[in-house]
Amino acid sequence: VGASVGIHPHDADSATEDDLGILALLVEANPEVVAGIGECGLDLFYEYSSQQSQEAAFRSQIALAKRYDRTLVIHTRDAWEDTFRIFDDEGVPNRLIMHCFVGGPEEARRSLDYGAYLSFSGIATFKNAEDVRQSFLMAPDDRILVETDAPYLAPVPLRGRPNVIGNVAITASFLAQLRGVEERDFATMTWQNTIDAFKLS
Template sequence: MSDYRPAATERPAPPIPPRLAAPAVDAHCHVDLLDVPVAEAVAAARAAGVERLVTVGYSVPSSQWCARVAEEHAEVVAAVAVHPNDAMDADADALGVIAELAALPQVRAVGETGLDYYWKRTDPAVQQEIFRRHIDIAKQLGKALVIHDRDAHADVLRILDEVGPPERTVFHCFSGDLAMAKMCVEKGYFLSFSGTVTFKNAPDVREAAAWTPLDAMLVETDAPFLTPMPYRGHRNGPYLVALTIRAIAALKGVPEEEVATRTAANALQVFGSW
């Protein structure tokens, strides 16, 4: 992956947590970056009660890899895109490949695409144009849209309003506040929460997660990044979505089974059955 993302730590992988009370889905991870065989990552996830994974592309090569792995492993489906921080690489040829991959049956979404103003690596105008093109691919093919939105909330929402969103739109690793969560839910978007909800420096995200209705929520790891507490700084894996589910259940004051069951059903609604 490009150097705008921090390297995953070399600290030992956290232990597999107790199995969830109901099957769950990791709605966003990068299996190609886990440094373990796919079968091993899937087995660890299943041991924690995480029975399905969405592996997400961020470049043409990673998207090709994700599509191939999703074809080979029944527990995995794929999303494909060029990440906004690499928007300058998304020429007509690259977007043509993304469109071809997105048409495959095991590829269920276009993403992660969107805007990232934090790293200041790519001209915002270029990012916005490439975001629009990804949205168009998703709409043409009837696939879900998985959005990367970092420090760009207003422009992401504006562009979705201007061009019209796909029928199923997901804000990956939701990073907005309560007001933004309410706007997104009103528009019918799904909010996907990661291990960030366990971080002490993310009170706005916790407030948004506590409020977001379960029927508008997904859960994810973004593995190998954003490892939930108490293992922040260690390498993340899809199996650790169990910790995020338990944290959300505690925020909402509901059983973990309810969070796992509802978010898994939402994932099937967004990405289709697998």
């Protein structure tokens, strides 16, 4: 079992320099366990923390991911342009995951241009998520991940119930059919992508 450690944008207002130091200590103390930094980024939909605080915490965690060569796991909601602006300002680490991807083809293309993996959740199964499905179909085979975002976003036909990790198989099955590939082949592909995305042994 591996871990990703970070300061979520919802918590950015209360984050301190000591908290960022703790993230560094967690990486240093558990180098074989901590594979990622995040999820971190910007959430301008809920904006539970100020945009200024979110940006500061985000920039610090980008630096941390680069310093320790860890995968950066991105949360971005209603903040695509600002997210890309910060990428341009700070640069991106060697490995980047757009967690729970909810953008359209344009956001997918720009994310891929930064070298990102696109991670798809149960949202892809929702009736109103055509943009997400189009993004999935345009993504290269070696840049696709599948996730749950449990306990949220259970896939159809379980939408509205608490999500659990096992439901990743339902989402993966849906995506494999959408892409026109065998489920076993899709599972093998996305597992290899996971190993590559987090630089696992």
